[in-house]
Amino acid sequence: xxxxxxxxxxxxxxxxxxxxxxxxxxxxxxxxxxxxxxxxxxxxxxxxxxxxxxxxxxxxxxxxxxxxxxxxxxxxxxxxxxxxxxxxxxxxxxxxxxxxxxxxxxxxxxxxxxxxxxxxxxxxxxxxxxxxxxxxxxxxxxxxxxxxxxxxxxxxxxxxxxxxxxxxxxxxxxxxxxxxxxxxxxxxxxxxxxxxxxxxxxxxxxxxxxxxxxxxxxxxxxxxxxxxxxxxxxxxxxxxxxxxxxxxxxxxxxxxxxxxxxxxxxxxxxxxxxxxxxxxxxxxxxxxxxxxxxxxxxxxxxxxxxxxxxxxxxxxxxxxxxxxxxxxxxxxxxxxxxxxxxxxxxxxxxxxxxxxxxxxxxxxxxxxxxxxxxxxxxxxxxxxxxxxxxxxxxxxxxxxxxxxxxxxxxxxxxxxxxxxxxxxxxxxxxxxxxxxxxxxxxxxxxxxxxxxxxxxxxxxxxxxxxxxxxxxxxxxxxxxxxxxxxxxxxxxxxxxxxxxxxxxxxxxxxxxxxxxxxxxxxxxxxxxxxxxxxxxxxxxxxxxxxxxxxx
Amino acid sequence: xxxxxxxxxxxxxxxxxxxxxxxxxxxxxxxxxxxxxxxxxxxxxxxxxxxxxxxxxxxxxxxxxxxxxxxxxxxxxxxxxxxxxxxxxxxxxxxxxxxxxxxxxxxxxxxxxxxxxxxxxxxxxxxxxxxxxxxxxxxxxxxxxxxxxxxxxxxxxxxxxxxxxxxxxx
Ligand code: SF4
Numbered sequence: 001x002x003x004x005x006x007x008x009x010x011x012x013x014x015x016x017x018x019x020x021x022x023x024x025x026x027x028x029x030x031x032x033x034x035x036x037x038x039x040x041x042x043x044x045x046x047x048x049x050x051x052x053x054x055x056x057x058x059x060x061x062x063x064x065x066x067x068x069x070x071x072x073x074x075x076x077x078x079x080x081x082x083x084x085x086x087x088x089x090x091x092x093x094x095x096x097x098x099x100x101x102x103x104x105x106x107x108x109x110x111x112x113x114x115x116x117x118x119x120x121x122x123x124x125x126x127x128x129x130x131x132x133x134x135x136x137x138x139x140x141x142x143x144x145x146x147x148x149x150x151x152x153x154x155x156x157x158x159x160x161x162x163x164x165x166x167x168x169x170x171x172x173x174x175x176x177x178x179x180x181x182x183x184x185x186x187x188x189x190x191x192x193x194x195x196x197x198x199x200x201x202x203x204x205x206x207x208x209x210x211x212x213x214x215x216x217x218x219x220x221x222x223x224x225x226x227x228x229x230x231x232x233x234x235x236x237x238x239x240x241x242x243x244x245x246x247x248x249x250x251x252x253x254x255x256x257x258x259x260x261x262x263x264x265x266x267x268x269x270x271x272x273x274x275x276x277x278x279x280x281x282x283x284x285x286x287x288x289x290x291x292x293x294x295x296x297x298x299x300x301x302x303x304x305x306x307x308x309x310x311x312x313x314x315x316x317x318x319x320x321x322x323x324x325x326x327x328x329x330x331x332x333x334x335x336x337x338x339x340x341x342x343x344x345x346x347x348x349x350x351x352x353x354x355x356x357x358x359x360x361x362x363x364x365x366x367x368x369x370x371x372x373x374x375x376x377x378x379x380x381x382x383x384x385x386x387x388x389x390x391x392x393x394x395x396x397x398x399x400x401x402x403x404x405x406x407x408x409x410x411x412x413x414x415x416x417x418x419x420x421x422x423x424x425x426x427x428x429x430x431x432x433x434x435x436x437x438x439x440x441x442x443x444x445x446x447x448x449x450x451x452x453x454x455x456x457x458x459x460x461x462x463x464x465x466x467x468x469x470x471x472x473x474x475x476x477x478x479x480x481x482x483x484x485x486x487x488x489x490x491x492x493x494x495x496x497x498x499x500x501x502x503x504x505x506x507x508x509x510x511x512x513x514x515x516x517x518x519x520x521x522x523x524x525x526x527x528x529x530x531x532x533x534x535x536x537x538x539x540x541x542x543x544x545x546x547x548x549x550x551x
Numbered sequence: 552x553x554x555x556x557x558x559x560x561x562x563x564x565x566x567x568x569x570x571x572x573x574x575x576x577x578x579x580x581x582x583x584x585x586x587x588x589x590x591x592x593x594x595x596x597x598x599x600x601x602x603x604x605x606x607x608x609x610x611x612x613x614x615x616x617x618x619x620x621x622x623x624x625x626x627x628x629x630x631x632x633x634x635x636x637x638x639x640x641x642x643x644x645x646x647x648x649x650x651x652x653x654x655x656x657x658x659x660x661x662x663x664x665x666x667x668x669x670x671x672x673x674x675x676x677x678x679x680x681x682x683x684x685x686x687x688x689x690x691x692x693x694x695x696x697x698x699x700x701x702x703x704x705x706x707x708x709x710x711x712x713x714x715x716x717x718x719x720x721x
Contacts, residue, residue, distance in 0.1 A: 018699050
């Protein structure tokens with residue numbers, strides 16, 4: 001994992017002091033809420049429905065056990081004993097008191113973390129693949145370039161007041177778990193014919209009220225030039241992006257209105273100028289220095305199978321299910337990648353208590369090379385666990401309500417905060433996720449249904465990623481009543497697609513039945529081995545729709 | 552410059568010697584800041600004028616004026632004022648850098664409009680060296696804001712190399 005040096009430490013410490021001064025001026029009444037707003041937003045502090053919310057950055061979703069313990073401690077000391085992991089691999093605290101946030105940030109800084117650029121119209125926390133460094137067939141660990149991007153984008157003097165927020169995601173694997181095509185910039189690490197590492201850059205993806213899949217701007221940007229290329233994209237956007245209408249201000253609209261070809265020409269022209277100055281050419285020594293922090297952990301030479309695991313699976317069917325759904329093959333034989341579901345049946349997606357966070361930190365330290373990852377689907381990962389240790393890890397997780405064997409299943413829902421917390425919401429998201437989870441609680445049924453990604457947003461801003469849900473649910477408002485619109489066929493992976501709306505929206509009372517109905521259609525229509533999304537792509541909307549709206 | 556404003560230039564209080572001149576007003580021999588459009592339209596006559604000339608880059612609802620339109624006239628002007636209509640509109644940060652790094656302009660680059668405390672340092676990093684700030688701001692406050700961050704990760708127009716390079720003595 002990356003460790004701060006004196007430069008990193010100093011900048012974060014200076015930021016805490018700066019914010020402490022700002023909060024003191026606000027609390028003393030020297031500045032108005034209006035004047036304070038841009039300052040707090042730069043530090044991840046939002047004003048929500050009931051209270052201030054603080055969003056803490058977890059760069060590319062990687063945490064050490066020490067950092068995880070700090071997150072638990074903060075939940076206990078400054079919040080109500082909970083933290084909420086988000087779709088951007090961050091954590092949010094919903095109830096901190098404003099005047100205590102500087103202290104919270106100071107404690108956070110002691111474990112090399114911060115809340116910088118987790119809100120505001122700037123370059124946000126870089127997100128990446130939760131299996132980085134643990135999965136087979138990776139071109140390069142995506143956290144290396146993510147860390148370089150994190151540093152370059154931190155307090156960027158030119159790009160801190162962009163037309164709108166800006167999100168960058170990186171994947172180093174052909175299976176995209178970071179939804180890179182739905183980001184302002186999505187980066188795929190590739191190798192050229194000469195065996196050199198470079199970056200395929202996609203620009204202009206996004207969700208919200210006008211969703212777009214990103215366009216490929218470049219097939220191959222060499223490693224040393226990536227920052228120059230990114231700066232070129234950012235500058236074109238900062239100069240030409242719309243500022244007259246915040247709904248049209250994201251780069252996806254610029255790319256759409258400018259056209260892919262012309263956008264590429266503009267970026268290439270800007271890139272040529274910036275690159276010629278050599279100013280942003282990253283020294284190889286610096287790439288090497290950062291890469292060294294992400295060197296593969298030293299793992300033991302172990303056989304590919306574990307006798308103790310096999311016998312535990314044979315004697316404990318719940319454990320066996322959990323291994324099947326939640327454990328993924330590791331690049332190293334004898335190890336596995338453990339997914340911890342934060343979607344207990346009937347629970348709040350992405351929430352973890354302080355006690356749970358402590359337990360996970362302990363497990364990471366004892367069994368997973370001291371690492372935890374956060375996924376954009378709001379779950380956690382222990383990236384390097386010996387197969388021999390799986391049962392012990394499972395037993396501990398089970399004892400703390402963390403062993404729900406539902407990864408990728410219908411109850412592994414993404415949901416935005418919705419009407420319970422968010423002042424933009426039309427409808428509740430979390431209670432609906434809970435209802436769906438309860439309706440499909442039976443695990444055998446979930447396994448029969450197989451992979452099915454439901455994503456719920458409380459309004460068109462799409463924080464719950466409904467456009468890319470196999471089944472997407474969107475809260476809409478009709479004369480003050482909550483309604484839910486359904487879309488089908490969305491996907492956030494390497495075959496990214498946007499869902500199609502089925503038709504008329506459903507009431508709160510009907511929506512779960514409607515989901516049930518869609519699942520029944522799928523079960524009837526599917527061919528052997530087809531997932532929901534495969535069946536939908538084969539048969540299209542019609543058969544689902546007919547049955548959904550049949551009188 | 553508005554009456555409730557003062558000028559801080561190159562880190563010191565400075566007397567403002569310039570005035571903004573409307574397009575339909577006659578130009579005197581005093582130091583004058585004119586619009587980009589007027590500069591383009593009257594470039595030939597302005598070339599023979601014998602007094603300091605500055606240009607203001609206006610922001611607009613949609614995009615604002617393009618700094619690169621100044622390229623043919625750089626030898627005629629001593630000052631470029633960049634308008635920041637609201638603190639949220641950071642387009643001028645790019646204009647300033649293009650002016651310094653690409654167009655190699657070495658005259659005064661001035662920020663005017665809504666410019667907040669926390670923006671002075673990034674503006675300075677982008678090559679802005681003169682600030683029209685509220686008259687209530689003391690020079691101490693200004694310089695304190697300029698020094699809030701002692702380090703920068705990335706290079707910009709202020710000659711700092713950036714931590715990513717500094718670590719290796721580059
Ligand atoms: S999708 Fe809408 S309701 Fe949900 S968190 Fe985002 S803004 Fe709030």
